[in-house]
Amino acid sequence: MDPKTLRYTKTHEWVAVDGDVATVGVSRFAADLLNDITFVGLPATGKAVSAGKDCGAIETVKSANDLYSPVDGEISAANHEVATNPGLIQEDPYGQGWLFKVKMSPGASLGHLLDAAAYEEHCANEAH
Amino acid sequence: MKTIATELLNELSRKGRRCHHVPASDVEADHGLPASALSAAPPALPEVGEIDLIRHFVNLSTRNMAIDTSFYPLGSCTMKYNPKRxxxxxxxxxxxxxxxxxxxxxxxxxxxxxxxxxxxxxxxxxxxxxxxxxxxxxxxxxxxxxxxxxxxxxxxxxxxxxxxxxxxxxxxxxxxxxxxxxxxxxxxxxxxxxxxxxxxxxxxxxxxxxxxxxxxxxxxxxxxxxxxxxxxxxxxxxxxxxxxxxxxxxxxxxxxxxxxxxxxxxxxxxxxxxxxxxxxxxxxxxxxxxxxxxxxxxxxxxxxxxxxxxxxxxxxxxxxxxxxxxxxxxxxxxxxxxxxLGAAGLREVSEVAVLNANYLREKVKDIYAVPYGDRCLHEFVASAKKLRAEKKISAMEVAKRLLDFGFHAPTVYFPLVVPEALMMEPTETESKETLDQFAEVLRTIAGEDAAFLKEAPHTTAISRPDEVKAAKEPILHWKR
Amino acid sequence: MAYTLLTPADRQEMLKAVGASSVEQLLDQIPADIRLGRPLALPAGLCEQDLTELTAKLAAKNCSADSHVCFLGGGAYDHFIPAVVDAIASRGEYYTAYTPYQAEASQGTLQVGFEFQSLICELTGLDVANASLYDGASAVAEAVLMARALTDRPGKVVIAGSVHPEYRATLATYLTNLSTELVTVPVPSGVVDPAEIRKHVDANTSAVVVQHPNFFGCLEDVEQIAAATKAAGALFVAVFDPISLGVLKRPGDYGADIAVAEGQGLGVPLGFGGPYLGILACRQEYVRKIPGRIVGQTTDRRGKRCWVLTLQTREQHIRRDKATSNICTNQALLALRASVYLTALGPAGLRETADLCARKAHYAAAQLAKIPGVKLAYDKPFFKEFVVRVPGDPAKLLADLRADGFLAGLQIGAHDIAVAVTEKRSKDEIDRLAAAWARRAAR
Missing domain, CATH: 3.40.640.10 (Type I PLP-dependent aspartate aminotransferase-like (Major domain))
Known part of the structure; x- marks a missing residue:
């Protein structure tokens, strides 16, 4: 995936939309903040999710970082490679480190998502 | 010579060895339990003799710091003396x-x-x-x-x-x-x-x-x-x-x-x-x-x-x-x-706890700044921020190194509002000499080599444990 | 005074160092208008000898399992405690330490936690155990909260009426504010009917809670209940008596998903109800929803095997309002006692102890049932406790028997008495109880 073409949440998930399926991962910015990931909790296939609600977590020894679904819908796939090898999130956040796919509900809104430039600005603000 | 047993009980176990013996039955009665509810064998608990058991748990106890062994200024935990009476x-x-x-x-x-x-x-x-x-x-x-x-x-x-x-x-x-x-x-x-x-x-x-x-x-x-x-x-x-x-x-x-x-x-x-x-x-x-x-x-x-x-x-x-x-x-x-203690004794508890905390605060604050308050009550939160900036010595290093000197560490990295927090609560049951020694050690540590401190503690039963490994591949009980 | 050490000279020097003229000056951050302008209204302080005398006097006013022959159970039992338990648990290195925040200086506490978890896994036949909870009652509540989160079925919990009433009451309190319905299945015959469980469990039920042996001492049909629970997609929370596992099948072997217990029987004194020991074990796949502390094995920088608190992202200090539980402590000192106890007994000792309890309980039941008017309330297999129905007022009878030197049992309802018999009760004690009971009942 080319990070420039993706959309983002303020909670640092990236989203790639293909038809009615949204693929979700975490951004490089977020991946770099997570040292030594110990556990990735992914939503089960078939689980109903709604935009902005937590549906999983990435954990380090002393932190638990919730994952939020960027869109409404139902989980259609989860990347179990990442669950067994969390290092993929840091190595390749936009590729092999993807986390889950959501089959979007009809009419699910994408309007709240940021484009790459707006997200970059959001990160710059958060870093200060 | 092996003086400290760190084997697990299951590793010390030898089939047929026993510690406690249960009396023989003095009643003429069956246990009355239906066969369908019974297990074929009891749980495979460790089998050790009494001396094995005592040495194991006594030796393990020596791998702890406790109020009975050490000054334990763990902030917010009020580690005061526990009277034997x-x-x-x-x-x-x-x-x-x-x-x-x-x-x-x-x-x-x-x-x-x-x-x-x-x-x-x-x-x-x-x-x-x-x-x-x-x-x-x-x-x-x-x-x-x-x-x-x-x-x-x-x-x-x-x-x-x-x-x-x-x-x-x-x-x-x-x-x-x-x-x-x-x-x-x-x-x-x-x-x-x-x-x-x-x-x-x-x-x-x-x-x-x-x-x-x-x-x-x-x-x-x-x-x-x-x-x-x-x-x-x-x-x-x-x-x-x-x-x-x-x-x-x-x-x-x-x-x-x-x-x-x-x-x-x-x-x-x-x-x-x-x-x-x-x-x-x-x-x-x-x-x-x-x-x-x-x-x-x-x-x-x-x-x-x-x-x-x-x-x-x-x-x-x-x-x-x-x-x-x-x-x-x-x-x-x-x-x-x-x-x-009665009313007067309880009041003295608080007065001395406050005096001890302020005294310790005063003795260390030039090196470990205390960002909030001019004075404190029973505890204070110092910061290793300056040490970290100047010498790359973090609160964690200070805490670990204190263990080498026979002192328990303060509470570290809490509360979050203080960077490199060292939260110290001496309590009322400590003497001025103990506080002086502790302050002296804190000053000594601040002057030590950062690379040396990164490896601290040096004298405890173990060096720093790998917490990432523990969380990533959890081993939560003994396995055959 | 009692435990402070500062001499007047120390005080002067310390005050000088902090630049205060008096301790009072250090306290001026407390606004004057809320200072307590009088001494606390408390009795005057006592020296050790006077306190010892006073305490001994008050202690002498209590009957106890020491002064009386104890047949009282109801979840707390007078089992024998080998001397090694007190010898180890009274070491200051254990009981005056705190939570093992600094693993390097707490390997004793941590390794004991790991040993305890290993012993509990072996005892229950389940994959993981935590480092302990407050007590049996709160362990039931925690297990249900865990099942509720795991199944994502907040609607309903089903519990057998034969579960300890205080455990049920505690669970009810925990569920009151969470919009979860608690359904209690009535148990008129001493054990729960699996068909009744089947009737109440639905697609919105997270857990079925059954105690085995139950509050009346009877054995439940746990295999049937496990099957019914599993079929409905709920989790089976089994409440067990640790001593019983010397002879009975283990929760993991009869299909429990989560097993909890009051661990008092494992070397903990009766102590009027606490501190006791909450035990919780479960299947591997539920490990991330376990409440409370867990110790894990790892290695140190020199490659030595060692132990740390682990999987802490479940806990309140990291997850705050999303934590699996609000619990912060464990019952470390009681887990130590239980670990020493189980090790001292070993497999043979645990089996013999459980076997003795069952034999003596059956002997006692037979003796009491011979008394005219007294009969067993339930015609069901039991372990170490059983319920008898008496013709008169149980309270009066129990008071009379206390005067004869017995804590003879626990009154249940208007007509019943639960009698618990541990391995400590001799034939002679049981015979004397039966004789006194017959004498009192005949009056």
Whole structure:
């Protein structure tokens, strides 16, 4: 995936939309903040999710970082490679480190998502 | 020569070896159990002899630091001396052997002690009703929030759905709020380290059920605007909950009930020196205002004439939060302590705890700056920020290196509002010499080589453990 | 005074160092208008000898399992405690330490926690155990909260009426504010009917809670109940008596998903109800929803095996309002006692102890049933406790028997008495109880 073409949440998930399926991962910015990931909790296939609600977590020894679904819908796939090898999130956040796919509900809104430039600005603000 | 056993019990086990022997049966009766319910063999517990068992657990014990071995200035934990007389007295057969379901008239001595303990805790907090039931501080918080929920439900104020919690609060506060069915809302601290009254005011509304506050707070500072804070919470119909973790600073000096709290818990294992037991048992009794008394857990001890009894006829009570009556063993030790010290002794506890903390603060603050407050109460939070910036020595390194000198580390990286936090609570039971030595060691460490400190501790039973590995590939019990 | 050490000279020097003229000056951050302007109204302090005398006097007013022959159970039992348990648990290195925040200086406490978890896994036949909870009652509540989160079925919990009433009451309190319905299945015949469980469990039920042996001492049909629970997609929370597992099948072997217990019987004194020991074990796949502390094995920088607190992201200090529980402490000292106890007994000792309890309980039941008017309330297999129905007022009878030197049992309802018999009760004691009972009942 080319990070420039993706959309983002303020909670640092990236989203790639293909038809009615949204693929979700975490951004490089977020991946770099997570040292030594110990556990990735992914939503089960078939689980109903709604935009902005937590549906999983990435954990380090002393932190638990919730994952939020960027869109409404139902989980259609989860990347179990990442669950067994969390290092993929840091190595390749936009590729092999993807986390889950959501089959979007009809009419699910994408309007709240940021484009790459707006997200970059959001990160710059958060870093200060 | 091997002097320290670190093998696990299962590794020491040898088939057929025994420690305890059970008497032969003296009754002519079958066990009466149906074959379908029976196991083929008992659980494969370790098989060791008595001397194996004793050496194993004794050698393991020497791998602990404890109050009995070391100065233990663990902030917010009040690691004071645990008097030996308490152990002997709590073990008296007439106390340790009392069954929890004995009728009241067969345990009047026990009930009298518990009744008096209720009275003592009420007097010390300035709140008139007490439940001794909660098993630990966190359960005390939860119980008080259950009481608050029941109170609002009784008044048909079901819109009271929010619990406000300062950002510097212990994690149990929001966790208890969620478990009691409330939404936890965070209130910011101001630049002075105290509750930001403006932020609090902006979050107070009709939905506010409870504001939880720790006073003195986790920085060891007294919330000087507490009366105003309480009034504001009361003005929106909310209740003020005092997290009593830091009661050691204010015994006989000021009382939560007098500064506006409606409910509070005690940590008897801290303030009244029930020993900490390696992380428990605790005991977390709560005291509340009179209008909340009907909602307290059942049973409570009441006195009719000169008789004591457990009263369970409490129709508005939230019910139980645990089995039986409470953590009696710790409550007994609290009673022994209060009876030993009396009013004057308890006040001296707080005065000396405050003097010791201020003295230690003064001795280290030029190297370990104390960003909040000019003076402290029973504890203070110093920062290794300067050391970190100048010499790459973090609070963690200081903490680990202290262990080499035979001192337990302070609480580190809490509260979060202080970078590189070292939270020190010396308690009243330490001497000036100990504080001088500790301060001296802290100064020595600041002058040590950073690379050397990164490898500290150097003399403890183990060096730094790999916590990432422990969490990533959890091994949670012995495997064959 | 009692435990402070500063001499007047120390005080002067320390005050000088902090630039204060008096301790009072250090306290001026407490606003004057809320200072307590009087001494606390508490009794005057006592020296050790006086306190010892006073305490001994109060202790002497109590009956106890020491002064009386104890047949009282109801979840707390007078089992024999080998001397090694007290010898180890009274070491200051254990009981005056705190939570093992600094693993390097707490390997004793941590390794004991790991040993305890290993012993509990072996005892229950389940994959993981935590480092302990407050007590049996709160362990039931925590197990149900865990099942509620795991199944994502907040609606309903089903519990057998034969579960300890205080455990049920505690669970009810925990569920009151969480909009979860608690359905209690009536148990008129001493054990729960699996068909009744099947009737109440639905697609919105997170957990079925059954105690085995149950509050009346009877054995439940746990295999049937496990099957019914599993079929409905709920989790089976089994409440067990640790001593019983010397002879009975283990929760993991009969299909429990989560097993909890009151661990008092494992070397913990009766102590009027606490501190006791909450035990919780479960299947591997539920490990991330376990409440409370867990110790894990790892290695240090030199490659040595060692132990740390682990999987802490479940806990309140990290997850705050999203934690699996609000619990912060464990019952470390009681887990130590239980670990020493189980090790001292070993497999043979645990089996013999359980076997003795069952034999003596059956002997006692037979002796009491011979008394005219007295009969067993339930015609069901039992372990170490059983319920008898008596013709008169149980309270009066129990008071009379106390005067004869017995804590003879626990009154249940208007006509029943539960009698518990541990391995400590001799034939002679049981015979004397039966004789006294017959004498009192005949009056």
């Amino acid at each position: 308490h152990e002997r007295l709590a073990g008296l057969p007439g106390l340790a052997g009392v069954h929890p379901l004995q009728p009241d008239d067969s345990c009047q001595g026990m009930l009298q002690i518990m009744y008096e303990m209720q009275q003592f805790l009420c007097e010390i907090s300035g709140l008139p009703a007490c439940s001794l039931q909660p098993a630990a501080g966190a359960q005390g918080e939860l119980t008080a929030l259950y009481v608050a929920a029941a109170y609002f439900r009784h008044r048909k104020q079901t819109h009271k759905s929010r619990v406000l919690v300062p950002d510097s609060a212990h994690g149990t506060n929001p966790a208890s709020a969620a478990l009691a069915g409330f939404e936890a809302v965070t209130v910011k601290s101001g630049p002075d380290g105290l509750v930001d009254v403006n932020d609090l005011a902006s979050k107070l509304d009709d939905k506010t059920a409870v504001f939880m506050i720790t006073n003195p707070n986790t920085l060891g500072l007294f919330e000087s605007r507490i009366v105003e804070i309480a009034k504001r919470v009361h003005d929106v119909g909310g209740l003020v909950y005092l997290d009593g973790a830091n009661m050691n600073a204010i015994l006989g000096l000021t009382r939560p009930g007098d500064f506006g709290a409606d409910m509070q818990h005690y940590n008897v294992h801290k303030t009244f020196t029930g020993p900490h037991g390696g992380g428990g048992p605790g005991s977390g009794p709560i005291t509340v205002r009179d209008f909340l008394e009907p909602f307290l857990p059942s049973p409570m001890v009441v006195k009719d004439g000169d008789r004591y009894r457990l009263d369970s006829d409490r129709p508005l009570s939230i019910g139980r939060v645990r089995g039986y009556f409470g953590t009696i063993g710790i409550l007994l030790r609290g009673w022994f302590y209060i009876r030993t």
